[in-house]
Amino acid sequence: MAATTGFITLPDNVRLAYTQTGPTSGPNIVFIPGWIQTAAQFHKQVTHFQTRFRVTTYDHRGHGDSDKPVFGYRVPRLAADLDALLEQLDLHAVTLVGHSMGASTIWAHWDLFPHTRVRKVVFIDQARSLTINPSWTAEERLLAGAAFTPEALFEMANKLAGPGGDEVRRGLAGRFYTENVDAAEFRWAEEQTAKAPARVAGAMMLGHALWDWGDVFPRFTVPVLVIAGKASIVPVESGQWIVDQVGPNARLVVFEKEEGGGHFTFVENPEKFNRVLEEFLDE
Template identity: 45%
Template sequence: MGKMANPQMRSCAACAQVMSLDDLQYCRETKSESVGARLYTLSKLVLLFLHRAATQKMHVRTQGRKKTMEKRIEGARPARAETDGRIQASRRDVMKGAGALAAAAAIGPAFGGGGRAWADDLPGKVGHVTTNDGVNLYYLEAGSGKPILMIPGWSQTAEQFKYQLTGLSDRYRVIALDMRGHGESDKPEHGYKISRLAKDVQDVITALDLDEVNILGHSMGCSVIWSYWELWGSDRLAKLLLIDQMPMITSNPLWTPEQTAAAGSIFDKNALYDVPNALAGPDGVEVTKGFVGNMVTANISPEEKEWIIQRNLRMPRQHAATLLYNHSTQDWRDEIPRLDIPTLIVGGRVSVVPWQSQVWINEQVPGSRLEIFEAEEGGNLFMFIEGHEKFNKIVADFVA
């Protein structure tokens, strides 16, 4: 993809027209998402935060030099040790502030009483499962009947399924899991790989003695399901519910635009490292806010958007970065056609996950059902929050 003269414009891979990044979500002429624009937008999002942070640091340094020069002119030359001390103190203050915010987000509020979720007054109970490598996993459970095991997306929590715990537990046994490092589960220094998370899910299914389970994955949760399938096939599974995950996040530079669209890739080879590095860096909290903030529609309330972001921040940023890198290197295009049990696929028309990739998955899995949420229905990555009433109806009908 060639360089664009105006960084505020983009060229649509489908029709070759140049469009405004601010005004157009996808090509209105062909209704085909611009894959190039998604690569461009997400990469530039991270670079924007890095540039902003660098600019702020430069401003601080410039102001410091200006004040120092003024003092020298006035005959009050400061000692170098004194100046360095002020700079170091300033840096410590900034890092303490960022660290406090990250720590508060990672620790989160305390639990409430009665074995229930901590703040949202969710129905049901809290439970724990210990994995075969000694990691304590937290889950929320409500209702009875056919089991639905829900696996959240990257760095998100079991609580993100609050509308499903309240809206589906009247007829189903809903179990929402915090993966290792996420939410209220243990946060070890190891195991932040999709294959390890798949083993964790198998440990949960075994510990809870689940059989004929309907397993739902949101975003990265789908990759965990595909890894589970690769290792254990359909063992103990009844149906799959795949919510908005592309077959491969990172594009191959040799791919055609059509191949990139089918894979749903949103990272190029540079973003594969730039995004995790930015998340793990000193500006990781701010990068997260921009990164996750791009995953909802403009119609979501500021309070709901902030709620999603704060749940994401409960995973330490270094662990989140490690997991995102591993997640972004997975290619599931060979495994998806092997799925041979009833499968529901849900995507969003304006999601950060190109909707064409969900069409491709639907075409690879015989008999699968495809649902695409439009923009006005909350059709971005968190459509199960923004459009939870429609989403719950689709899930209830499919599981039945």
């Protein structure tokens, strides 16, 4: 099916690259990529859903084929970019599907902007906070999904932005997949992440990982699907915590390790992922 590609121009004159495919009368899905990921990495979802749905993908500022300014690398700014995309493309009754930092973008959008265009939301393998509050107990850290001490986070961000940033990025990538990931798919994904300059990778790591979105979840009023992986760096318990905070409007689906249950479930097991998402969309 033929795709429409183009750019929207944000109020700060940054251009975001987007692609749309599927029937214009179909229900709207917007896929939102994670940290230094690109829209192209949802290709297995686009191929599946474009027969019935109007599918929109886009690259964050600094990522993929979008402009790469020297400013704006904070999740609330990404939420404003998302809001501009929904408005300029005139999308309504949208299901937002966010992976990793893309989920945080949805949380910031819900926190800051009207919800009139949003019908359902999907959070793929994202912790409420990536940075440990020193006052938290071990259980609180687990339920938050936090992985970095504040010192370790700044050290990582500085390394990513520094001269050896590409090597640091490649080292991180290996932790995001299971050992069964297709080798060619993994190499291609690395090429996609390399489209984000080292300075963007470092700045966006800080602009993403420093936030704690715990107070947003009880305020969701639309159906919520949370997808987690048993072999992911994000603990499944943190996904259940999010579901518990949202309440009866939310549910958790867990991928076992042998089901491609790493950070990229939609890449490693697109058959199950697409089936689970389609069932949620049709409810």
